[in-house]
Amino acid sequence: MATEPLRRFQNRRFLHFLAAAYAVAWIVTAIRPIDRGDWFIENLLVFAAVPVLILTYRRLPLSDASYLLLAIFLALHAIGAHYTYAKVPIGDWMKEALAWDRNHFDRLVHCLFGLLLLVPVREVLMRTVRARGFWSYALPFTVIVSASGFFEIVEAIVAQIVSPELGTAYLGTQGDQWDAQKDMAVAVAGALCSIVLVAAIAALLGRKTPRR
Amino acid sequence: MTISNAGQRGPSFLRTNRFVVALASIYGISWVFLAFAPRDRAAWVLENLLVVFFVGALVFTFRRFTFSNRSYFLIAVFLSLHAVGAHYTYAQTPFGEWLKEAFDLSRNHFDRIIHFSFGLLMAYPVREVLLRVAKLPRIVALWMAVAGVLAASTIFEIVEAIAAEAVSPGEGPRWLGGQGDVWDAQSDMVLAFIGAAAAMLLTWSRGIPSSRKTNGNRAAA
Numbered sequence: 446m447a448t449e450p451l452r453r454f455q456n457r458r459f460l461h462f463l464a465a466a467y468a469v470a471w472i473v474t475a476i477r478p479i480d481r482g483d484w485f486i487e488n489l490l491v492f493a494a495v496p497v498l499i500l501t502y503r504r505l506p507l508s509d510a511s512y513l514l515l516a517i518f519l520a521l522h523a524i525g526a527h528y529t530y531a532k533v534p535i536g537d538w539m540k541e542a543l544a545w546d547r548n549h550f551d552r553l554v555h556c557l558f559g560l561l562l563l564v565p566v567r568e569v570l571m572r573t574v575r576a577r578g579f580w581s582y583a584l585p586f587t588v589i590v591s592a593s594g595f596f597e598i599v600e601a602i603v604a605q606i607v608s609p610e611l612g613t614a615y616l617g618t619q620g621d622q623w624d625a626q627k628d629m630a631v632a633v634a635g636a637l638c639s640i641v642l643v644a645a646i647a648a649l650l651g652r653k654t655p656r657r
Numbered sequence: 658m659t660i661s662n663a664g665q666r667g668p669s670f671l672r673t674n675r676f677v678v679a680l681a682s683i684y685g686i687s688w689v690f691l692a693f694a695p696r697d698r699a700a701w702v703l704e705n706l707l708v709v710f711f712v713g714a715l716v717f718t719f720r721r722f723t724f725s726n727r728s729y730f731l732i733a734v735f736l737s738l739h740a741v742g743a744h745y746t747y748a749q750t751p752f753g754e755w756l757k758e759a760f761d762l763s764r765n766h767f768d769r770i771i772h773f774s775f776g777l778l779m780a781y782p783v784r785e786v787l788l789r790v791a792k793l794p795r796i797v798a799l800w801m802a803v804a805g806v807l808a809a810s811t812i813f814e815i816v817e818a819i820a821a822e823a824v825s826p827g828e829g830p831r832w833l834g835g836q837g838d839v840w841d842a843q844s845d846m847v848l849a850f851i852g853a854a855a856a857m858l859l860t861w862s863r864g865i866p867s868s869r870k871t872n873g874n875r876a877a878a
Contacts, residue, residue, distance in 0.1 A: 573797075580791045584801065591804040594811030594846050601843035625842050626818035629811050 452506050459509045467516045474527035486603065487526035491519065505572065511565035518561045521554050530554075547621065555628045559589050559635025564643060582640050593632035597625040676726045680733045687737055691744040703820065704743035708736060722790065728782040735771075735778040742771055764838065772845040776806045776852025781860060799857045806853035807846065814842040 454460060471491070478484035498515065525533055528550075536550030567585040570576040576584045621627065688708075695701035715724075715732070724732070742750055745767075753767030784802035787793045793801060838844065 574793050576791070584791065587801065587804050587808045590811050591807035594807050594814075595850070597811075598843050598847045598850070601840050605840070622839065623818050623822075626815050630815045630818075633812065633815065 454502060454506075457506075457509070460512060463509075463512055463516050467520055470520045471523050474523040478527045478529070479532055480529045483529045484526050487522070487530075491522065491526075494519070505569065507565055507568055511568050514561040514564050518554075518557055521557060525550060525554055552627065552631055555593070556631040556635040558593065559632040559637075560639045561635075563589055563636050563639035567643065582644065586636050586640060589636045590629070590633055593629045597629060601625070677729050680729055684733045684737060684740075688740050691740045695744045696746045696749055700746045701743050704739070704747075708739065708743075712736070722786070724782055724785060728785050731778040731781055735774055738771055738774055742767060747771070769844065769848055772810070773848040773852040775810065776849035776854070777856050778852075779809075780806050780853035780856040784857065784860065799861055803850070803853045803857055807850050810846045810849035814846060818842070 475484070475488075498512075528534065530536075530551045531548050533548060533550035536548035536553070539545065539550075540548050563585050566588050567576070567581060570584050570588070571581050574584075692701070741752075745751065747753075747768040748765050750765060750767035753765035753770070756762060756767075757765050780802045783805045784798050787798040787801050787805070788795065791798075791801075
């Protein structure tokens, strides 16, 4: 709300811990990634997102919960970037254990994009444009789904610039012709799960705004 | 359906909404014509499932939420183009065939034109809903209308992929909708995005007054 007091960063212990933990994770995963070129491309997102979070802090400090969800997502993305996604050990282990035909770590992160980021986006929309009730779910859902679609467009453009002849063999798709649709579908599913969870929590707590 | 609504509303409705009645009549007649002997009846049914739900929703919500005439016009143009595409299964639409010949293209691009038109024509009605129902600030409504169109395009591509697997499993994007293009989904989405961005840029630059103030029939009712 506009009336909420500005919470100074100095007083938010939890955020100190969170920022430090993410910084450590980012630095560790920045050391000797499997493919530096790919690591750099994946981190363009981080170079854009983190400054935005820092610069908007004074005007719009988010709740601890929102920053925690953002940090979890960014940490998983750092792990993916370190291993070029297609070679993340947990994904390889799941591929072996469950006899999957590919490393599904990227799918997991696409799903978590919807699941984790709906809450911070919702908080921003509730506080800046006063989205309420139905719209406090529909608007963040729209933002998440369109962002997922936008990401797939950018990925396709990058793939054609980097290796036009490779086409679907590009590492983002791992040879799956429905890769883009599956990525987007899991993001939609993640966002829908998040909506159900947020609505349930809001109903249980009997209030509509996430508090710090 | 619109006529029965008109009856309930009395003569004042017809007088103030003559444009909408004319629009619905023209669309209804062209839809019926294009429903005769389509190239592929199954594909036609599939394409029209969406139309039935969408037009049904427009009729059902007509009295609670009446769009501006401009929005109804844009929606009618889009639905008419879609009716043409559905008649010719999109991939065989004559205009697209002509384009393919004339410009030596690898495929019939009529579906791409419709994806672009979806963005160009539907962003404005979406913005109107966002302004009047969600009560978003004007600048935010412009951005969210583009996001809304892109999100709808994204969900459409997901549904299309599921339908493709159901209709012709294992063929991937070689099926009808994809026409063999591995980047078909991304191309469709980027065109919808460009169309929506262009429409919202135009709306923003012309500073069209909010439909809240210009909606004649609401003021009259």
